[in-house]
Amino acid sequence: MISLFVGVIDITPSELFSGNPEQAEIFLISRLPRLLGILCTGVGMSVAGLIMQQLCMNKFVSPTTGATISSAQFGILLALLFLPGSTLWSRAIFAFAAAILGTWIFVWFIQRIQFKDVVMVPLVGIMFGNVIGGVTNYLAYKYEMTQALSSWLTGHFSLVLRGRYELVYLVVPLVILAFVFANHFNIVGMGREFSKNLGVHYNLVLFAGLTIAAMITASVVVVVGSISYIGLIVPNVVAMFKGDKIRGTLVDTALFGAIFVLVCDMIARVVIMPYELPIELIIGILGSILFIGLLLYRLKHGRKAVRLGSAGTGGCACAANSLDGGGDS
Amino acid sequence: MIIKDLTKKYDGKAVVDSVSFEIPKGNVISLIGPNGAGKSTVMGIISRLIARDAGLVTFDGTDISKWKSKELSKRLAILTQSNHVQMKLTVRELVSFGRFPYSGGRLTEEDTAYVDKAIEYMELQEFEDRFIDELSGGQRQRAYIAMVIAQDTEYVLLDEPTNNLDIYHATNMMKIVRRLCDELGKTVILVLHEINYAAFYSDYICAFVDGKIAKFGTVAEVMTKETLSDIYRVDFEIMEISGKPLSIYY
Numbered sequence: 001m002i003s004l005f006v007g008v009i010d011i012t013p014s015e016l017f018s019g020n021p022e023q024a025e026i027f028l029i030s031r032l033p034r035l036l037g038i039l040c041t042g043v044g045m046s047v048a049g050l051i052m053q054q055l056c057m058n059k060f061v062s063p064t065t066g067a068t069i070s071s072a073q074f075g076i077l078l079a080l081l082f083l084p085g086s087t088l089w090s091r092a093i094f095a096f097a098a099a100i101l102g103t104w105i106f107v108w109f110i111q112r113i114q115f116k117d118v119v120m121v122p123l124v125g126i127m128f129g130n131v132i133g134g135v136t137n138y139l140a141y142k143y144e145m146t147q148a149l150s151s152w153l154t155g156h157f158s159l160v161l162r163g164r165y166e167l168v169y170l171v172v173p174l175v176i177l178a179f180v181f182a183n184h185f186n187i188v189g190m191g192r193e194f195s196k197n198l199g200v201h202y203n204l205v206l207f208a209g210l211t212i213a214a215m216i217t218a219s220v221v222v223v224v225g226s227i228s229y230i231g232l233i234v235p236n237v238v239a240m241f242k243g244d245k246i247r248g249t250l251v252d253t254a255l256f257g258a259i260f261v262l263v264c265d266m267i268a269r270v271v272i273m274p275y276e277l278p279i280e281l282i283i284g285i286l287g288s289i290l291f292i293g294l295l296l297y298r299l300k301h302g303r304k305a306v307r308l309g310s311a312g313t314g315g316c317a318c319a320a321n322s323l324d325g326g327g328d329s
Numbered sequence: 330m331i332i333k334d335l336t337k338k339y340d341g342k343a344v345v346d347s348v349s350f351e352i353p354k355g356n357v358i359s360l361i362g363p364n365g366a367g368k369s370t371v372m373g374i375i376s377r378l379i380a381r382d383a384g385l386v387t388f389d390g391t392d393i394s395k396w397k398s399k400e401l402s403k404r405l406a407i408l409t410q411s412n413h414v415q416m417k418l419t420v421r422e423l424v425s426f427g428r429f430p431y432s433g434g435r436l437t438e439e440d441t442a443y444v445d446k447a448i449e450y451m452e453l454q455e456f457e458d459r460f461i462d463e464l465s466g467g468q469r470q471r472a473y474i475a476m477v478i479a480q481d482t483e484y485v486l487l488d489e490p491t492n493n494l495d496i497y498h499a500t501n502m503m504k505i506v507r508r509l510c511d512e513l514g515k516t517v518i519l520v521l522h523e524i525n526y527a528a529f530y531s532d533y534i535c536a537f538v539d540g541k542i543a544k545f546g547t548v549a550e551v552m553t554k555e556t557l558s559d560i561y562r563v564d565f566e567i568m569e570i571s572g573k574p575l576s577i578y579y
Contacts, residue, residue: 183434198429199402243417
């Protein structure tokens with residue numbers, strides 16, 4: 001895994017240079033920030049997804065299906081509305097607050113309802129996210145903000161330039177924080193009673209973990225925009241092979257997320273050169289194919305009926321998610 | 330551990346109604362009774378999982394609500410039925426969680442030794458790298474017990490440990506409960522539905538009816554035709570097998 005990661009990093013700059021023989025300046029202003037932005041996005045979104053899945057005890061919860069992304073977008077809109085001359089940082093603060101609040105409300109809600117069915121939780125999340133998205137769109141139309149907002153609705157890296165992307169570095173300390181508390185998240189993921197038995201404060205860890213996940217998501221959304229699939233797919237793919245012990249899978253999840261976004265970004269840039277497709281599109285296509293492929297592989301080689309069940313629900317969540325994406329575009 | 334005037338109400342109805350008893354240390358104590366008699370709620374309250382409405386639960390001279398959660402989890406372990414088994418953790422990772430109150434997740438050499446011993450004691454060596462969701466019900470239950478052993482507590486509380494297990498695995502589970510007490514010197518409190526398991530493997534039985542204690546005493550004291558008929562409202566016969574009173578109901 002690490003060798004592959006290093007390999008990609010080594011290759012990318014040289015590719016960039018040969019593609020742009022002009023000067024190193026472009027590299028420094030645009031290419032390097034872009035690469036770092038991509039890495040932070042991949043790492044951040046997949047780790048945020050991993051944390052949310054563990055804490056909610058549901059494999060289909062992610063920043064997309066847990067209303068975090070739409071809440072962050074709502075926060076950005078509020079910032080644009082109330083502080084027209086807002087800087088990146090003030091927008092970020094609004095996005096942080098909204099993302100954290102939205103995620104808390106969602107989790108509080110699913111805890112109150114206590115769904116028996118694993119599919120219900122992400123479906124409620126998608127609905128909740130769409131409600132927030134609807135309000136966002138309504139406000140955007142009303143105040144003629146659609147243009148300004150659209151850059152945050154679909155994720156892309158073309159605007160990641162020096163001076164307006166550094167916020168995404170916040171992902172790094174947050175991911176480290178997540179690693180430090182990995183065991184706490186794991187224990188909380190085993191349930192309230194299990195946590196209490198081991199002397200872990202369930203609610204505190206739950207909401208602290210969600211806060212971390214929401215802040216990671218928000219810092220990515222503010223810089224890059226909505227990148228939906230990674231938080232769902234990457235942790236699931238890694239867990240299929242490596243299990244659910246966060247200490248063991250966090251690094252793999254982060255690396256795989258980074259590579260995945262990097263590959264998607266390169267495809268997005270190459271397909272219709274010299275133009276660029278939004279990365280969201282590539283991730284959506286590649287991600288769904290990858291996920292369905294893995295589920296089919298699991299079905300064929302699966303050893304237990306439980307796998308069959310989760311595969312079926314996975315299909316539903318995927319379908320719902322792509323429908324959701326279709327509605328947006 | 331002393332329980333005094335314990336009361337718990339749901340929607341104004343007392344499911345546990347001023348229950349008082351003392352848990353004799355170093356014994357196996359079974360809580361039995363019909364559904365809804367309050368035995369699981371009592372178990373939940375004395376293990377601090379459920380908040381009580383009134384009464385005292387004194388553990389080592391201090392009320393359990395005054396104990397630090399982490400300290401209490403070094404002295405008292407509880408295993409409920411609602412354990413999340415979809416999680417892909419290996420047996421060893423699960424058992425290692427038992428050391429969490431001591432080391433907070435960073436295992437010292439001493440912790441690893443405890444984990445090794447617990448896995449060995451539950452004869453799980455060959456499964457230790459398998460994911461718990463791939464194990465059979467009996468093996469998984471043993472993995473959870475191994476975690477509790479690694480937790481190294483004086484008190485072990487088990488909520489219906491034989492639930493969903495077949496006769497072979499349920500009986501083995503009861504033998505393990507007995508060994509926890511006899512070999513490791515733990516006080517084991519368990520909620521049971523099968524009266525005969527309670528009779529054969531425990532030292533004391535506490536029988537609940539309608540949120541109150543109907544009878545608390547040694548196995549011989551509780552396992553009488555009259556007491557059991559009163560509690561369960563069906564006809565009972567008591568037979569003696571290997572020196573233990575076992576019951577037949579019809």
